[in-house]
Amino acid sequence: MSTTTVKKLLVHTYLLLFTMPIVGMIIWYFLSATFNSTTGQFSLENFNFVKEPVEYAGVNLPAIWPIVLNTLVYSFLIVVIEIFIAVPAAYAFSRLDFKGKLGAMKFLFLMRSFPGITLIIATFFILVQMNLVNTYLGVILVAISGSLPGRVYIMKGFFDEVPWDLEWAAMVDGCTRFRALMKVLVPYVLPGIGAIAVFAFLGAYGEWFLFKLFIFDDNMLTLAGYLSRLVTKENVIMNYGLITAIGLFYTIPLVVFYIFTQKVFLKVNLGGAKQV
Amino acid sequence: MEIPVALAKTAYKKPFTKKVYPYLFIMPFALLVLVFFILPAIATIIMSFTNLNASMKINFVGLDNFKRIFSDYSMPQILWNTFIFAVVTLVFSLFFGLFISIATQYFLKGKFTAVIYRVLWLIPSIIPAVVYVTFWKYLFDPTDEGFINKVLLLFQPDGDPISWFTKIAMAVVIIATIVSTTSGGMILLSAAISSIPEDLYKAAKVDGASEKSVITKIILPSLKWPLMYITISDLIGFVSSYFFILLLTNGGPMRDTTTLSLYAYQQAFNLKYYGYGAALSLVVVLISLILTLWLLRLFDFDEMIKPSRIED
Numbered sequence: 001m002s003t004t005t006v007k008k009l010l011v012h013t014y015l016l017l018f019t020m021p022i023v024g025m026i027i028w029y030f031l032s033a034t035f036n037s038t039t040g041q042f043s044l045e046n047f048n049f050v051k052e053p054v055e056y057a058g059v060n061l062p063a064i065w066p067i068v069l070n071t072l073v074y075s076f077l078i079v080v081i082e083i084f085i086a087v088p089a090a091y092a093f094s095r096l097d098f099k100g101k102l103g104a105m106k107f108l109f110l111m112r113s114f115p116g117i118t119l120i121i122a123t124f125f126i127l128v129q130m131n132l133v134n135t136y137l138g139v140i141l142v143a144i145s146g147s148l149p150g151r152v153y154i155m156k157g158f159f160d161e162v163p164w165d166l167e168w169a170a171m172v173d174g175c176t177r178f179r180a181l182m183k184v185l186v187p188y189v190l191p192g193i194g195a196i197a198v199f200a201f202l203g204a205y206g207e208w209f210l211f212k213l214f215i216f217d218d219n220m221l222t223l224a225g226y227l228s229r230l231v232t233k234e235n236v237i238m239n240y241g242l243i244t245a246i247g248l249f250y251t252i253p254l255v256v257f258y259i260f261t262q263k264v265f266l267k268v269n270l271g272g273a274k275q276v
Numbered sequence: 277m278e279i280p281v282a283l284a285k286t287a288y289k290k291p292f293t294k295k296v297y298p299y300l301f302i303m304p305f306a307l308l309v310l311v312f313f314i315l316p317a318i319a320t321i322i323m324s325f326t327n328l329n330a331s332m333k334i335n336f337v338g339l340d341n342f343k344r345i346f347s348d349y350s351m352p353q354i355l356w357n358t359f360i361f362a363v364v365t366l367v368f369s370l371f372f373g374l375f376i377s378i379a380t381q382y383f384l385k386g387k388f389t390a391v392i393y394r395v396l397w398l399i400p401s402i403i404p405a406v407v408y409v410t411f412w413k414y415l416f417d418p419t420d421e422g423f424i425n426k427v428l429l430l431f432q433p434d435g436d437p438i439s440w441f442t443k444i445a446m447a448v449v450i451i452a453t454i455v456s457t458t459s460g461g462m463i464l465l466s467a468a469i470s471s472i473p474e475d476l477y478k479a480a481k482v483d484g485a486s487e488k489s490v491i492t493k494i495i496l497p498s499l500k501w502p503l504m505y506i507t508i509s510d511l512i513g514f515v516s517s518y519f520f521i522l523l524l525t526n527g528g529p530m531r532d533t534t535t536l537s538l539y540a541y542q543q544a545f546n547l548k549y550y551g552y553g554a555a556l557s558l559v560v561v562l563i564s565l566i567l568t569l570w571l572l573r574l575f576d577f578d579e580m581i582k583p584s585r586i587e588d
Binding site: 007008011012015018023025026029088089092093096098114118119121122123124126141142144145146148208213224227232240243244247250258 | 295297298299301302304305306308309311312313315316317319320323372375376379380383384389393396397399400402403404405406407409410411413414417421423455487512515516518519522523526537540541544545550553554557558560561564565568
């Protein structure tokens, strides 16, 4: 039996070794945010930004709560719009026959592996032409266009799993196709809708790049955009305490959200053989 | 009542409304794809033949931009960076993904510690990039504030802090990317390993198989599919990714960590050479397309989207 113990120890040793940086990162984050580096005492003064606008590198930062509100509104809009566009499209791809379906599916698949850099330069000009630069609408349109193909794929997988008999039964009982969809199919694929809602929210909550690119007004930033401005201000971060405090303020709700929605991730079959 | 033969022979013609119906469902999606995918794609191709810059005047210059790519003196370094970044990151994140999934799903199967390890590895991919990047900036901070410099100064109190980002910037970028992308592969591989029936291991043990042959003869063959998928999709991702590098080093110092995608971004948005940026980004597309077509061939796409009639 001793050989197994040795093996277990070896495995644990390696795993611990590899996992060290991550554990270190978590510990550092909490320490950095809650310790006063000069006195070496526990203090919450880094979290003063929740009460009043604070100063960082000589610049007064905007107050945090309007930015929190922006983040929540933006994320909510993204979730709702993505569901309302992705679910009907996925239904059509999964259950209806139309000309060009196979071609469209292949195109979708290609889209998913299309590099974002290619489109973003021209997209910038299209937004300028549409007068949508520095507006939420512009950011939302670009963001959902980028993520919808993936959502439609996931949703199609859920629709594919619904037995045809359910729909037939509904039709026999006098439903139209549309009523069958609303009354029978949609309740059946609710876990899928939940899944894409979770993904959409996570994507929106972490979106900083489009805000960096299209939003010039600091008062319109979301938390991620706000942090990205701070992190990339100079090459050297001046005040780790403040940055990590804002980072924790931004990340902890997200981790809680993950804990409550983790079941969703188990239901999604990504990269599977049958339904991608 | 018998149905007349002639009637039965005439094919069923779909009414027009039934034909239009599906298109109503995909209309919003199709419209978005048209305006924010197909249109920009076409615009990019047109832009790449112009010298569009900060003056916003459109002059067609033919193939000048593409000639410029070939004569661009920083190009060899950028292509090399792209290659090194993509390949090294891929190899290591595959290795770690394999190691952790085999360790937690086979050696420590069902143990509480296995769950802890997996959750810990998930964390870097869960926390937002803007938060994650702060840690690496702190670790390799060039002043004596940085963690590694602090440790070094403990050993050499009279030494100078080392400015890591000017010395080994690419290594920092690669390490940080590996730690955050390992988990994606780990999840897929763990799922595949956990679906291997326990009896196989037991049978192998009874037959006196070593751990090595259990791994090479039972576990690895069952991972062929997910490994292939992760390899190619990650490769495409790494070739065209630039967000994280933009946050961490902004491509610097000089062009040490600039990959092709990031270079295209900088040319377009920092230097306002939109035309040249568009031409560069087309090269990224070309590379990605070649990789994607390879993916489609490997994955037998038509088989994949046909509804399977057999549950296996």
